[in-house]
Amino acid sequence: MPTEARNVTVTGAGGQIGYALLFRIASGQLLGADVPIKLRLLEIPQGLNAAEGAALELHDGAFPLLQSVEVTDDATRAFDGVNVGLLVGSRPRGPGMERADLLEANGRIFGPQGRAINAGAADDVRVLVVGNPANTNALITAAHAPDVPAERFTAMTRLDHNRAVAQLAAHLAVPVTSIAGLTIWGNHSASQYPDVFHATVDGRPVIDLVGESWLAETFIPRVANRGSEIIRVRGASSVGSAASATLDHVFDWVNGTGSGWTSAAVASDGSYGVPAGLVSSFPVRSVGGAWRIVEGLEMGAFSRARVDASVAELVEEREAVRALGLIPD
Numbered sequence: 001m002p003t004e005a006r007n008v009t010v011t012g013a014g015g016q017i018g019y020a021l022l023f024r025i026a027s028g029q030l031l032g033a034d035v036p037i038k039l040r041l042l043e044i045p046q047g048l049n050a051a052e053g054a055a056l057e058l059h060d061g062a063f064p065l066l067q068s069v070e071v072t073d074d075a076t077r078a079f080d081g082v083n084v085g086l087l088v089g090s091r092p093r094g095p096g097m098e099r100a101d102l103l104e105a106n107g108r109i110f111g112p113q114g115r116a117i118n119a120g121a122a123d124d125v126r127v128l129v130v131g132n133p134a135n136t137n138a139l140i141t142a143a144h145a146p147d148v149p150a151e152r153f154t155a156m157t158r159l160d161h162n163r164a165v166a167q168l169a170a171h172l173a174v175p176v177t178s179i180a181g182l183t184i185w186g187n188h189s190a191s192q193y194p195d196v197f198h199a200t201v202d203g204r205p206v207i208d209l210v211g212e213s214w215l216a217e218t219f220i221p222r223v224a225n226r227g228s229e230i231i232r233v234r235g236a237s238s239v240g241s242a243a244s245a246t247l248d249h250v251f252d253w254v255n256g257t258g259s260g261w262t263s264a265a266v267a268s269d270g271s272y273g274v275p276a277g278l279v280s281s282f283p284v285r286s287v288g289g290a291w292r293i294v295e296g297l298e299m300g301a302f303s304r305a306r307v308d309a310s311v312a313e314l315v316e317e318r319e320a321v322r323a324l325g326l327i328p329d
Protein backbone atom coordinates (compact mmCIF):
# COMPACT_ATOMS: atom_id res chain seq x y z
CA MET A 1 0.00 0.00 0.00
CA PRO A 2 1.42 3.45 -0.83
CA THR A 3 2.46 5.55 2.19
CA GLU A 4 0.08 8.41 2.94
CA ALA A 5 1.45 11.91 2.29
CA ARG A 6 2.48 13.93 5.36
CA ASN A 7 1.78 17.63 5.74
CA VAL A 8 4.99 19.46 6.56
CA THR A 9 4.80 23.16 7.46
CA VAL A 10 7.93 25.31 7.38
CA THR A 11 7.71 28.79 8.87
CA GLY A 12 10.18 31.41 7.70
CA ALA A 13 10.36 29.43 4.48
CA GLY A 14 11.56 32.48 2.57
CA GLY A 15 14.61 32.86 4.81
CA GLN A 16 18.10 31.40 4.76
CA ILE A 17 17.50 28.20 6.71
CA GLY A 18 14.24 27.70 4.87
CA TYR A 19 16.06 27.75 1.55
CA ALA A 20 18.65 25.26 2.80
CA LEU A 21 15.92 22.97 4.17
CA LEU A 22 13.17 22.82 1.59
CA PHE A 23 14.96 20.90 -1.14
CA ARG A 24 16.28 18.34 1.30
CA ILE A 25 12.80 17.84 2.76
CA ALA A 26 11.45 17.35 -0.76
CA SER A 27 14.12 14.75 -1.48
CA GLY A 28 13.05 12.59 1.48
CA GLN A 29 15.68 13.48 4.06
CA LEU A 30 13.17 14.67 6.69
CA LEU A 31 10.89 11.67 7.01
CA GLY A 32 12.33 8.96 4.79
CA ALA A 33 12.84 8.10 1.15
CA ASP A 34 9.39 6.52 0.78
CA VAL A 35 7.23 9.18 2.46
CA PRO A 36 5.35 11.58 0.16
CA ILE A 37 5.24 15.18 1.36
CA LYS A 38 2.82 18.07 1.05
CA LEU A 39 4.64 21.30 1.90
CA ARG A 40 3.11 24.43 3.38
CA LEU A 41 5.35 27.47 3.50
CA LEU A 42 4.40 30.14 6.03
CA GLU A 43 5.84 33.63 5.73
CA ILE A 44 5.02 37.15 6.75
CA PRO A 45 3.96 39.40 3.85
CA GLN A 46 7.52 40.76 3.34
CA GLY A 47 8.83 37.21 2.95
CA LEU A 48 6.20 35.88 0.60
CA ASN A 49 8.09 36.61 -2.62
CA ALA A 50 11.12 34.68 -1.42
CA ALA A 51 8.91 31.76 -0.40
CA GLU A 52 7.07 31.88 -3.74
CA GLY A 53 10.41 31.78 -5.51
CA ALA A 54 11.47 28.74 -3.51
CA ALA A 55 8.14 27.10 -4.38
CA LEU A 56 8.83 27.65 -8.09
CA GLU A 57 12.25 26.06 -7.72
CA LEU A 58 10.79 23.14 -5.80
CA HIS A 59 8.45 22.63 -8.74
CA ASP A 60 11.45 22.66 -11.08
CA GLY A 61 13.13 19.99 -8.96
CA ALA A 62 10.49 17.43 -10.09
CA PHE A 63 10.88 15.65 -6.73
CA PRO A 64 9.06 12.32 -6.88
CA LEU A 65 7.96 12.58 -3.22
CA LEU A 66 6.69 16.15 -3.37
CA GLN A 67 2.94 16.18 -3.95
CA SER A 68 2.20 19.86 -3.43
CA VAL A 69 3.61 23.18 -2.24
CA GLU A 70 1.43 25.94 -0.85
CA VAL A 71 2.66 29.39 0.19
CA THR A 72 0.66 31.41 2.69
CA ASP A 73 0.88 34.17 5.27
CA ASP A 74 -2.06 32.72 7.20
CA ALA A 75 -0.94 30.60 10.16
CA THR A 76 -4.36 28.94 10.48
CA ARG A 77 -4.14 27.71 6.91
CA ALA A 78 -0.47 26.75 7.26
CA PHE A 79 -1.04 24.51 10.29
CA ASP A 80 -4.34 22.96 9.26
CA GLY A 81 -3.77 19.21 9.32
CA VAL A 82 -0.03 19.61 9.92
CA ASN A 83 1.90 16.45 10.84
CA VAL A 84 5.34 18.07 11.16
CA GLY A 85 5.82 21.75 11.96
CA LEU A 86 9.28 23.27 11.57
CA LEU A 87 9.16 26.65 13.29
CA VAL A 88 12.11 28.43 11.77
CA GLY A 89 10.61 31.86 11.06
CA SER A 90 12.08 34.50 13.37
CA ARG A 91 14.87 37.02 13.43
CA PRO A 92 18.44 35.73 13.63
CA ARG A 93 20.94 37.48 15.91
CA GLY A 94 23.80 39.52 14.57
CA PRO A 95 27.34 40.13 15.82
CA GLY A 96 27.54 41.09 19.50
CA MET A 97 24.06 39.78 20.35
CA GLU A 98 23.15 36.81 22.54
CA ARG A 99 20.19 34.66 21.58
CA ALA A 100 18.25 35.85 24.63
CA ASP A 101 18.36 39.37 23.12
CA LEU A 102 15.75 38.06 20.67
CA LEU A 103 13.36 37.00 23.41
CA GLU A 104 10.80 39.76 23.10
CA ALA A 105 10.85 40.30 19.33
CA ASN A 106 10.71 36.62 18.43
CA GLY A 107 8.62 35.48 21.39
CA ARG A 108 5.61 37.29 19.98
CA ILE A 109 5.69 35.07 16.88
CA PHE A 110 5.11 31.82 18.72
CA GLY A 111 1.88 32.40 20.68
CA PRO A 112 -0.26 32.83 17.54
CA GLN A 113 1.44 29.85 15.88
CA GLY A 114 0.76 27.72 18.98
CA ARG A 115 -2.92 28.71 18.80
CA ALA A 116 -3.08 27.79 15.11
CA ILE A 117 -1.47 24.41 15.86
CA ASN A 118 -3.93 23.84 18.68
CA ALA A 119 -6.84 24.64 16.38
CA GLY A 120 -5.95 22.57 13.36
CA ALA A 121 -2.98 20.23 13.65
CA ALA A 122 -3.21 16.50 13.00
CA ASP A 123 -3.43 14.25 16.05
CA ASP A 124 0.15 13.07 15.60
CA VAL A 125 1.64 16.56 15.13
CA ARG A 126 5.32 16.97 15.98
CA VAL A 127 6.79 20.45 16.32
CA LEU A 128 10.44 21.46 16.20
CA VAL A 129 11.28 25.05 17.08
CA VAL A 130 14.47 26.28 15.44
CA GLY A 131 13.93 30.04 15.75
CA ASN A 132 15.86 31.55 18.66
CA PRO A 133 15.75 31.58 21.59
CA ALA A 134 14.52 28.13 20.62
CA ASN A 135 13.84 26.52 24.03
CA THR A 136 11.73 29.36 25.34
CA ASN A 137 9.97 29.85 22.02
CA ALA A 138 8.96 26.16 22.19
CA LEU A 139 7.68 26.78 25.72
CA ILE A 140 5.59 29.71 24.44
CA THR A 141 4.23 27.66 21.53
CA ALA A 142 3.21 24.79 23.80
CA ALA A 143 1.59 27.18 26.28
CA HIS A 144 -0.79 28.28 23.52
CA ALA A 145 -1.67 24.76 22.44
CA PRO A 146 -3.23 23.23 25.55
CA ASP A 147 -4.95 20.42 23.61
CA VAL A 148 -1.70 19.10 22.15
CA PRO A 149 0.49 16.99 24.45
CA ALA A 150 3.47 19.02 25.66
CA GLU A 151 5.85 16.27 24.53
CA ARG A 152 5.09 17.19 20.90
CA PHE A 153 6.86 20.55 21.25
CA THR A 154 10.61 20.38 21.03
CA ALA A 155 13.47 22.78 20.40
CA MET A 156 16.64 22.19 18.47
CA THR A 157 19.88 21.39 20.25
CA ARG A 158 20.85 18.81 17.65
CA LEU A 159 23.15 21.34 16.02
CA ASP A 160 25.00 21.70 19.34
CA HIS A 161 25.08 17.91 19.63
CA ASN A 162 26.51 17.53 16.13
CA ARG A 163 29.07 20.25 16.82
CA ALA A 164 30.15 18.47 20.00
CA VAL A 165 30.51 15.14 18.20
CA ALA A 166 32.54 16.79 15.44
CA GLN A 167 34.84 18.66 17.87
CA LEU A 168 35.50 15.55 19.93
CA ALA A 169 36.12 13.39 16.87
CA ALA A 170 38.58 15.95 15.51
CA HIS A 171 40.42 16.19 18.85
CA LEU A 172 40.75 12.42 19.12
CA ALA A 173 41.46 12.02 15.39
CA VAL A 174 38.68 9.48 14.91
CA PRO A 175 35.69 9.44 12.55
CA VAL A 176 32.49 10.99 13.93
CA THR A 177 30.92 7.52 13.76
CA SER A 178 33.28 6.35 16.55
CA ILE A 179 31.65 8.71 19.09
CA ALA A 180 28.57 7.73 21.13
CA GLY A 181 26.86 8.77 24.36
CA LEU A 182 27.38 12.53 24.15
CA THR A 183 24.77 14.88 25.62
CA ILE A 184 23.89 18.54 25.38
CA TRP A 185 22.09 19.69 28.52
CA GLY A 186 20.04 22.82 29.13
CA ASN A 187 19.54 25.83 26.91
CA HIS A 188 20.53 26.38 23.27
CA SER A 189 22.70 29.26 24.40
CA ALA A 190 26.21 29.91 25.60
CA SER A 191 25.23 28.34 28.94
CA GLN A 192 24.56 24.92 27.40
CA TYR A 193 26.57 22.02 28.75
CA PRO A 194 28.10 19.53 26.30
CA ASP A 195 28.73 16.48 28.51
CA VAL A 196 31.22 13.76 27.60
CA PHE A 197 31.20 11.88 30.93
CA HIS A 198 29.11 9.04 29.46
CA ALA A 199 30.57 9.28 25.97
CA THR A 200 32.63 6.57 24.35
CA VAL A 201 35.00 6.43 21.43
CA ASP A 202 34.87 3.03 19.78
CA GLY A 203 33.55 1.71 23.10
CA ARG A 204 36.26 3.31 25.32
CA PRO A 205 35.26 5.98 27.82
CA VAL A 206 36.13 9.39 26.40
CA ILE A 207 36.94 10.65 29.88
CA ASP A 208 39.97 8.30 29.95
CA LEU A 209 41.31 10.09 26.86
CA VAL A 210 40.68 13.76 27.62
CA GLY A 211 41.41 15.82 30.71
CA GLU A 212 38.99 18.02 32.66
CA SER A 213 41.05 21.09 31.81
CA TRP A 214 40.62 20.44 28.07
CA LEU A 215 36.91 20.02 28.66
CA ALA A 216 36.55 23.17 30.75
CA GLU A 217 38.91 25.43 28.83
CA THR A 218 38.57 24.29 25.23
CA PHE A 219 35.82 21.83 24.37
CA ILE A 220 32.85 23.24 26.30
CA PRO A 221 33.39 26.91 25.35
CA ARG A 222 34.14 25.99 21.73
CA VAL A 223 30.88 24.06 21.34
CA ALA A 224 28.79 26.50 23.39
CA ASN A 225 30.07 29.53 21.46
CA ARG A 226 30.20 27.95 18.01
CA GLY A 227 27.14 29.92 16.89
CA SER A 228 28.96 33.17 17.69
CA GLU A 229 32.11 31.91 15.98
CA ILE A 230 30.10 31.21 12.82
CA ILE A 231 28.53 34.69 12.95
CA ARG A 232 31.99 36.24 13.36
CA VAL A 233 33.51 34.31 10.46
CA ARG A 234 30.68 34.32 7.92
CA GLY A 235 28.93 37.52 9.02
CA ALA A 236 25.61 35.73 9.49
CA SER A 237 24.33 32.88 11.61
CA SER A 238 24.58 29.19 10.76
CA VAL A 239 22.37 28.05 7.94
CA GLY A 240 23.49 24.83 6.25
CA SER A 241 24.45 23.11 9.51
CA ALA A 242 21.21 24.29 11.12
CA ALA A 243 19.17 22.85 8.26
CA SER A 244 21.09 19.58 8.52
CA ALA A 245 20.46 19.32 12.25
CA THR A 246 16.76 20.04 11.69
CA LEU A 247 16.55 17.03 9.39
CA ASP A 248 18.50 14.87 11.85
CA HIS A 249 16.18 15.79 14.73
CA VAL A 250 12.95 15.04 12.90
CA PHE A 251 14.24 11.96 11.08
CA ASP A 252 15.31 10.39 14.37
CA TRP A 253 12.10 11.43 16.13
CA VAL A 254 10.00 9.69 13.49
CA ASN A 255 12.27 6.77 12.64
CA GLY A 256 13.98 6.06 15.99
CA THR A 257 17.50 6.40 17.37
CA GLY A 258 18.35 2.68 17.45
CA SER A 259 20.74 1.66 20.20
CA GLY A 260 22.30 5.04 20.89
CA TRP A 261 21.01 8.39 22.05
CA THR A 262 21.10 11.96 20.90
CA SER A 263 20.20 15.38 22.34
CA ALA A 264 16.96 17.31 21.99
CA ALA A 265 15.23 19.99 24.01
CA VAL A 266 11.99 18.47 25.29
CA ALA A 267 9.47 19.33 28.00
CA SER A 268 11.02 18.30 31.30
CA ASP A 269 9.19 15.75 33.44
CA GLY A 270 11.38 16.73 36.39
CA SER A 271 14.20 14.35 35.42
CA TYR A 272 17.68 15.30 36.66
CA GLY A 273 16.19 18.07 38.81
CA VAL A 274 15.11 20.15 35.79
CA PRO A 275 11.82 21.85 36.76
CA ALA A 276 8.88 20.16 35.07
CA GLY A 277 7.59 21.96 32.00
CA LEU A 278 10.80 23.75 31.05
CA VAL A 279 11.94 22.89 27.53
CA SER A 280 15.47 21.76 28.24
CA SER A 281 18.00 19.70 26.36
CA PHE A 282 18.47 16.14 27.62
CA PRO A 283 19.96 12.88 26.45
CA VAL A 284 17.06 11.34 24.54
CA ARG A 285 16.15 8.18 22.69
CA SER A 286 13.36 8.06 20.18
CA VAL A 287 11.24 4.98 20.75
CA GLY A 288 7.96 4.27 18.95
CA GLY A 289 7.90 7.78 17.52
CA ALA A 290 8.29 9.58 20.88
CA TRP A 291 11.29 11.11 22.61
CA ARG A 292 12.20 9.46 25.91
CA ILE A 293 14.70 11.04 28.31
CA VAL A 294 17.58 8.67 29.07
CA GLU A 295 17.25 8.13 32.81
CA GLY A 296 19.68 7.15 35.51
CA LEU A 297 22.92 8.71 34.28
CA GLU A 298 25.27 9.57 37.10
CA MET A 299 26.18 13.23 37.39
CA GLY A 300 29.25 14.42 39.25
CA ALA A 301 29.85 17.92 40.62
CA PHE A 302 31.52 19.12 37.39
CA SER A 303 28.41 18.32 35.36
CA ARG A 304 25.85 19.22 38.02
CA ALA A 305 27.05 22.80 38.35
CA ARG A 306 26.95 23.33 34.60
CA VAL A 307 23.51 21.76 34.10
CA ASP A 308 22.14 23.83 36.98
CA ALA A 309 23.55 27.06 35.50
CA SER A 310 21.95 26.46 32.12
CA VAL A 311 18.63 25.42 33.67
CA ALA A 312 18.70 28.58 35.83
CA GLU A 313 18.93 30.59 32.61
CA LEU A 314 15.87 28.76 31.24
CA VAL A 315 13.98 29.61 34.44
CA GLU A 316 14.95 33.27 33.97
CA GLU A 317 13.80 33.21 30.35
CA ARG A 318 10.48 31.71 31.45
CA GLU A 319 10.06 34.49 34.02
CA ALA A 320 10.93 37.10 31.38
CA VAL A 321 8.34 35.88 28.88
CA ARG A 322 5.79 35.56 31.67
CA ALA A 323 6.44 39.19 32.62
CA LEU A 324 5.97 40.16 28.96
CA GLY A 325 2.60 38.39 28.94
CA LEU A 326 3.77 35.85 26.35
CA ILE A 327 2.76 32.89 28.53
CA PRO A 328 -0.01 32.70 31.10
CA ASP A 329 0.83 33.12 34.83
Ligand SMILES: NC(=O)C1=CN([C@@H]2O[C@H](COP(=O)(O)OP(=O)(O)OC[C@H]3O[C@@H](n4cnc5c(N)ncnc54)[C@H](O)[C@@H]3O)[C@@H](O)[C@H]2O)C=CC1
Binding pocket: 011, 012, 013, 014, 015, 016, 017, 018, 042, 043, 044, 046, 047, 088, 089, 090, 091, 092, 093, 109, 129, 130, 131, 132, 133, 134, 156, 157, 159, 160, 188, 237, 238, 239, 242
Ligand atom coordinates in the same frame (compact mmCIF):
# COMPACT_ATOMS: atom_id res chain seq x y z
N1 LIG B 1 18.24 26.28 17.11
C1 LIG B 1 19.32 26.40 16.37
O1 LIG B 1 20.26 25.58 16.49
C2 LIG B 1 19.46 27.49 15.35
C3 LIG B 1 18.53 28.50 15.25
N2 LIG B 1 18.68 29.52 14.34
C4 LIG B 1 17.62 30.53 14.29
O2 LIG B 1 16.74 30.27 13.20
C5 LIG B 1 16.04 31.47 12.87
C6 LIG B 1 15.98 31.67 11.37
O3 LIG B 1 17.28 31.91 10.87
P1 LIG B 1 17.49 32.32 9.32
O4 LIG B 1 16.69 31.45 8.43
O5 LIG B 1 18.97 32.41 9.12
O6 LIG B 1 16.86 33.78 9.33
P2 LIG B 1 16.31 34.65 8.09
O7 LIG B 1 16.16 36.05 8.57
O8 LIG B 1 17.10 34.36 6.85
O9 LIG B 1 14.86 34.01 7.86
C7 LIG B 1 13.85 34.14 8.79
C8 LIG B 1 12.55 34.20 8.01
O10 LIG B 1 11.47 34.16 8.94
C9 LIG B 1 10.44 34.97 8.43
N3 LIG B 1 9.51 35.30 9.50
C10 LIG B 1 9.62 36.26 10.45
N4 LIG B 1 8.53 36.26 11.23
C11 LIG B 1 7.73 35.27 10.79
C12 LIG B 1 6.45 34.79 11.16
N5 LIG B 1 5.75 35.34 12.18
N6 LIG B 1 5.92 33.75 10.47
C13 LIG B 1 6.58 33.19 9.45
N7 LIG B 1 7.79 33.63 9.01
C14 LIG B 1 8.34 34.65 9.68
C15 LIG B 1 11.18 36.18 7.84
O11 LIG B 1 10.38 36.88 6.90
C16 LIG B 1 12.38 35.49 7.17
O12 LIG B 1 12.13 35.14 5.84
C17 LIG B 1 16.74 32.58 13.66
O13 LIG B 1 15.98 32.87 14.82
C18 LIG B 1 18.06 31.95 14.04
O14 LIG B 1 18.62 32.56 15.18
C19 LIG B 1 19.72 29.54 13.47
C20 LIG B 1 20.68 28.57 13.51
C21 LIG B 1 20.64 27.48 14.47
Ligand SMILES: O=C([O-])CC(=O)C(=O)O
Binding pocket: 092, 093, 099, 132, 159, 226, 227, 228, 230, 237, 238
Ligand atom coordinates in the same frame (compact mmCIF):
# COMPACT_ATOMS: atom_id res chain seq x y z
O1 LIG C 1 24.07 31.44 17.08
C1 LIG C 1 23.04 31.80 16.50
O2 LIG C 1 22.47 32.89 16.67
C2 LIG C 1 22.44 30.83 15.52
C3 LIG C 1 22.37 29.55 16.25
O3 LIG C 1 21.48 29.34 17.06
C4 LIG C 1 23.53 28.66 16.15
O4 LIG C 1 24.32 28.76 15.21
O5 LIG C 1 23.64 27.79 17.02
